[in-house]
Amino acid sequence: MAPLDQYLISNEQAEIALARSAAPASISQAAEIMVLGPKGYTTAVKGSNGFVCVVERGWGAATDNAEFWNPKVRAPMCFNPAAVRSFLPIYLMKTTWILAGESRADIPKSINAAFNSKELSPLEPGAMCYMMSKQQYLNDEGMHWHPHLMFFVSDDPAKSWGADLPGSPVISANDPEERVTIMFVLLGDWSDGTRAPSSMHY
Structure with missing residues (x-):
């Protein structure tokens, strides 16, 4: 892990604006906004539509991901109510x-224990989030990648979604640590309505 200050955004208003850029303004302007501090995420703006927007850091990925500790990662995400209740808590808990000093190696064990003790709830049907920020920095290779939606699904539904097939805009990624398969649906526009470059690779 890099020094903590490399993961923090010193200007709270800048982090709020970045979090809101995850989704179109019609959604994010009424969403709750959470910002990262030295002890975790806290609510900076109360919402009214049940959505929650945050800027995820590298440790949102699986613990074996090469970008896990990358302090440059800034991934604005706006979760719908079903994801707020059943998926966002995993990331907030991690x-x-x-930030309390738990090792990367112990995180999967802690997540598994939290599921087994019912501290973490089963994934709700319809859980999803928006990732449409033009300012997103997802990793050192893909950087801004594509604007996209993410659907959080139990089990392994890739075949029933037609994911990963030639020409399909749906990509799947199984995450056994968090007991979820993430279905990525690629979009053509960023949240501000501007067109994303079509030449961006998957």
């Missing part, structure tokens, strides 16, 4: 453990 963040709290990490």
Whole structure:
């Protein structure tokens, strides 16, 4: 892990604006906004539509991901109510453990224990989030990648979604640590309505 200050955004208003850029303004302007501090995420703006927008850091990825500790990662995400209740808590819990000094190796064990003890709830049907920020920095290779939606699904539904097939805009990624398969649906526009470059690679 890099020094903590490399993961923090010193200007709270800048982090709020970045979090809101995850989704179109018609959604994000009424969403709750959470920002990262030295002990975890706290609510900076209360919402009214049940959505929650955050700027995820590298440790949102699986613990074996090469970008896990990358302090440059800034991934604005806006979760719908079903994801707020059943998927976002995993990331918030991971963040709290990490900032308290828990090792990367122990995080999967802690997540598994939290599921088994019912501290973490089963994934709700319809859980999804928006990732449409033109300012997103997802990793050192893909950087801004594509604007996209993410659907959080139990089990392994890739075949029923037609994911990963030639020409399909749907990409799947299984994450056994968090007991979820993430279905990525690629979009053509950023949240501000501007067109994303069609030449961007998957």
